[in-house]
Amino acid sequence: MRYNHIFGPVPSRRLGLSLGVDLVRHKTCTLDCIYCECGPTTNLTIERKKYVPFDEVTAELAHYFENHPDPDYVTFSGSGEPTLNPDIGRIIDFIKEKKAKIRVAVLTNATLLSDPVVRKDLSRADLVMPSLDAVTPQTFKKINRPSGQIDLHEVIDGLKTFAGSFQGEIWLEVFILPGINDDRDELETLGKIIRDINPTRVQLNTLDRPGAVPGLKPASRQDLERVGGIINAANVEIIARVKDLASGDHISDEKMEAMVMETIHRRPCTLDDLTAALNLEKGNLEILMKRLILEDKVEAVQQDRGMFYQTRKDPL
Numbered sequence: 001m002r003y004n005h006i007f008g009p010v011p012s013r014r015l016g017l018s019l020g021v022d023l024v025r026h027k028t029c030t031l032d033c034i035y036c037e038c039g040p041t042t043n044l045t046i047e048r049k050k051y052v053p054f055d056e057v058t059a060e061l062a063h064y065f066e067n068h069p070d071p072d073y074v075t076f077s078g079s080g081e082p083t084l085n086p087d088i089g090r091i092i093d094f095i096k097e098k099k100a101k102i103r104v105a106v107l108t109n110a111t112l113l114s115d116p117v118v119r120k121d122l123s124r125a126d127l128v129m130p131s132l133d134a135v136t137p138q139t140f141k142k143i144n145r146p147s148g149q150i151d152l153h154e155v156i157d158g159l160k161t162f163a164g165s166f167q168g169e170i171w172l173e174v175f176i177l178p179g180i181n182d183d184r185d186e187l188e189t190l191g192k193i194i195r196d197i198n199p200t201r202v203q204l205n206t207l208d209r210p211g212a213v214p215g216l217k218p219a220s221r222q223d224l225e226r227v228g229g230i231i232n233a234a235n236v237e238i239i240a241r242v243k244d245l246a247s248g249d250h251i252s253d254e255k256m257e258a259m260v261m262e263t264i265h266r267r268p269c270t271l272d273d274l275t276a277a278l279n280l281e282k283g284n285l286e287i288l289m290k291r292l293i294l295e296d297k298v299e300a301v302q303q304d305r306g307m308f309y310q311t312r313k314d315p316l
Helices: 054-067 088-098 116-121 137-143 152-165 184-197 221-231 253-266 271-278 282-294
Strands: 006-012 016-021 073-076 103-108 127-130 169-175 201-205 236-238 298-303 306-311
Touching: 006 054, 006 253, 006 271, 016 054, 054 088, 073 088, 088 103, 088 116, 116 152, 127 152, 152 184, 169 184, 184 221, 201 221, 221 236, 253 271, 253 282, 253 306, 271 282, 271 306, 282 298
Parallel strands: 016 073, 073 103, 103 127, 127 169, 169 201, 201 236
Antiparallel strands: 006 016, 298 306
């Protein structure tokens, strides 16, 4: 069965082996974050609607569960904001009915948590991983570039309200870009808000793949340690990279190509990223990527961390 709405499982920096669920069309989001590894937002919206069919998603999940070992997590993520799909709560319920022991995580930018319906939709998840990169309107506009209908203060209030009632864990991610959202006053205010939210963890992140805007520079470990000190909240950690996994069994070139294209369509990857994410031999991947570049299906972009591969922006 070809999957259109689920992907992986991939080794996550935070979740072990994670089966991804993508509930929106590519780059449908409430924000257009300058650092987004999926590229610029092409559908900037706050409209909740059924971007992908409920029956198709649940059929793919059911097929996966029947034919593969259980992942550590089923994670709602992918190429946009998952809470834009009003079926997210029903799909979480479906997963819990089919596989009660599998943990469910939701990666969200928190912009819709001011809606009590959204908060209810996420109530059966085991883990919600919201992001909060800015606490002043000017910084919010600069780094997150929100839909014009989003009010930052409502976002923060919604996050606090959700945290006050949610029974699972909340891992709050803060994405730091030097010179953009690491001003001391901003960080001190952020720290006060984080202490009010009282998440299980506070995870400091920075650029690891090419962002939506070229030329962005990642924070150093020293930068992130400084940020952690200013925030002064409990359980602050700097997110580590995924470790390599052992190579998997032989698969056909056609299946390998499909796996690679599906992965790099959602986010650019290095060969090492693909080796770890797809459990494939690096040598075979090198040969495949050279062919895909020659066929104009893939393009390579040099970044500080290495050569990243992505689907072509303008296929020939």
